[in-house]
Amino acid sequence: MAQLLVLKKKKESKNKQATSLKQRLAQQALQKQLQLLKLREFMVLVGFAVGAAALRVPMQVVPSAEPITFFAILAGWLFGKKKGFLVGVGALYISNYLVFGGQGVWTIFQALGFGIAGFLGGFLSEKARIWNVLLITVLGTLIFEIVVNIGSVFMFPWGLLGLFITALPFTIIHLVSNTAFAFLLPKTKEIIHKKGEFDQREVCRNLLKKFQALKTMKVVR
Secondary structure (H helix, E strand, C coil), X not given: CHHHHHHHHHHHHHHHHXXXXXXXXXXXXXXXXXXXXXXXXXXXXXXXXXXHHHHHHHHCCCCCCCCHHHHHHHHHHHHCHHHHHHHHHHHHHHHCCCCCCCCCXXXXXXXXXXXXXXXXXXXXXXXXXXXXXXXXXXXXXXXXXXXXXXXXCCCCCCCHHHXXXXXXXXXXXXXXXXXXXXXXXXXXXXXXXXXXXXXXXXXXXXXHHHHHXXXXXXXXX
């Protein structure tokens, strides 16, 4: 009888060790997958910033039409408010080396305006409807115009009201072009989300939390 109990305990111990090993291997696999997804995310964000900057060059033939708001909101929608803000600021800063006007005091206000647009993109839910996307786009564009026009007061002696009136035609072009681009956002976001397998991020995080909870329970016992 004593021998049977000893054998049973040994068997249970081996089973526990095997289970523990499997859990550790699964945990390591999940951590590697998360690292891969983070690297992929970084590459996509860099691609957004560089792509937006490059596209802004040919688009400057149409005053106030630009691709940065599109990519900034897309980044915010896919990866969160901070990433959206960084893409907006980064794309503007890079592109100002390539377009007419270059860098100057206005860069601060332009970067802030595009950054806010990207930040607003982070408020869009996973399955946001087109009307929500359009609202965020229009709001982001208007905030950009307000921020840039306020910043222009330090450079032009026309007064704030005069600046807003003078900028009105350009504001309209900006709103119309950004609204048109906004219709492409949901499909673009869906393609990148699916191709990049970014839906796995939450799954990996939840599973890692479960493994951590199991580990904590074992230590308590």
